[in-house]
Amino acid sequence: MDKIDAFSDLKWLAAIVVIIWVVWAFTGGPSRYEATQGIFLKPPAPLSTGETYGQLPKIDLKIPDTLNVFLYGDKAVLGSKIDVRATNPQKEYFEIVGRSETPVNITGWRMVGKGGASATVGQGVRTLLSGQINQESDIYLSKGERAIIVSGNSPVGYSFKINSCSGYLAQFQDFIPRMSDTCPSLTNESLLKKYSLDSPCIEYASEIPLCTTPTKTLPTNLSASCREFILTRASHNSCVEDNKNNPDFYSNKWMVYLNKGSELWNPRDTVKFYDKDDNLIGIYTY
Secondary structure, rough: HHHHHHHEEEHHHHHHHHHHHHHHHHHHHHOOOHHEEEEEEEEOOOOOOOOOOOOOOOOOOOOOOOOOHHHHOOOEEEOOOEOOOOOOOOEEEEEEEEEOOOOOOOOEEEEEEEEOOOOOOEEEEOOOOOOOOOEEOOOOEEOOEEEEEEEEEOOOOEEEEEEEEEHHHHHHOOOOOOOOOOOOOOOOHHHHOOOOOOOHHHHHOOOOOOOOOOOOOOOOOOHHHHHHHHHHOHHHHHHHHHHHOOOOEEEEEEEEOOOOOOOOOOOOOOEEOOOOOOEEEEEEEE
């Protein structure tokens, strides 16, 4: 009885192997694309050489430099620097990164949360001057440029493009994310060529922290021309005037403010993004 059962099992096994072979042959057998890919081992000697042949399929392991939460065609992407969970509107922000060869206009983009909160990106100032009226225009992002979209109010009254002198603004105002404190030195070569400064003046000016307007009375041993130089040039607007033609004057970032007095996005919210033509361009859930 055991022999009969074993023989019966063997027939079933053979039948299964035949079925698998038929399916394999029917779907292409050795001519299938997968059968020609990957690393294979030739039979060992004396049948063959035993060496490997073929190659593994190529796998793209490139990691993007931003977190692609949503893509606006080839125009822009929601970036990785995001803090939309903050309850303080001045600390609640996200970032949009330009990715198009042609600058994309983000003015008019509208965001709507599932709770009904909404906000629209307005215009901004490319070259901000503090303490005076500035001309605003639409905000364009070139490839690689970033717009940090803050829910709260602008400390300077405008959305603006960051430049090498913007650190002066942070001396008396708070910015989140933090503004860079690297500004052109008062004793850089271009200023030394433009203004005649004596050695004591140059020494004193070189010790003034970057992006800082002196708030204390200047030493009386400095010449009148030196004191005038420091009082007039160590400021945001003068820095802009002296450096605006430098090739590296502008950064690749905009500070954009939605001017809301309270938190916009609730915890675990879903925010829908619309372009200025009211087309849905992305959904971000956090």
